[in-house]
Amino acid sequence: AQSVAQPEDQVNVAEGNPLTVKCTYSVSGNPYLFWYVQYPNRGLQFLLKYITGDNLVKGSYGFEAEFNKSQTSFHLKKPSALVSDSALYFCAVRDIGNTGFQKLVFGTGTRLLVSP
């Protein structure tokens, strides 16, 4: 089965500094990878995805992610963090079920805290 791991429960960064939220994956075949963000008591918002092509993927709100096949990683990055970026971030990978129907498998989430 496909899976992703988010090794950090929480990441702390000062406003204006670069941020990285880590994600590693385990898949058979080519990975389809996604990043989502969740603000308190809200649903998840799609940030970006990697399907194929350039290893650096740009997404919403100035976020980007780097796909690294040799390290099986898909880390989320932003050059300059904002306090408003503080939220819960989820990495996800596509999985194909027995019926051929695709679904997402999510990591456990990483809480990002950006201090002023």
Place this chain on the structure above:
Amino acid sequence: DGGITQSPKYLFRKEGQNVTLSCEQNLNHDAMYWYRQDPGQGLRLIYYSQIVNDFQKGDIAEGYSVSREKKESFPLTVTSAQKNPTAFYLCASSIDGRQGRSYEQYFGPGTRLTVT
């Protein structure tokens, strides 16, 4: 949270009662999903539906039931058989869930269910 609505936002029930959570989308998406979110566990898939009148069990379907009588609606019933129903429930949809198409999922704002 796009064109997906979930109601109510907060729901309180007594143990032993069935409760139905509403999910409606106006995105004309074929696929719909129900997830459960618990602290530290990420999102777990309860049920998913590829098309009207069809749905499949996800990873934690026990104690839950769904229906898909209309394309835009995918209600979830939490039955008294669910051992730990207190959680945050998220509904999502995507254009098409079939293999070979990797469309991101869009999430509703969620319903927080508390059972006492």
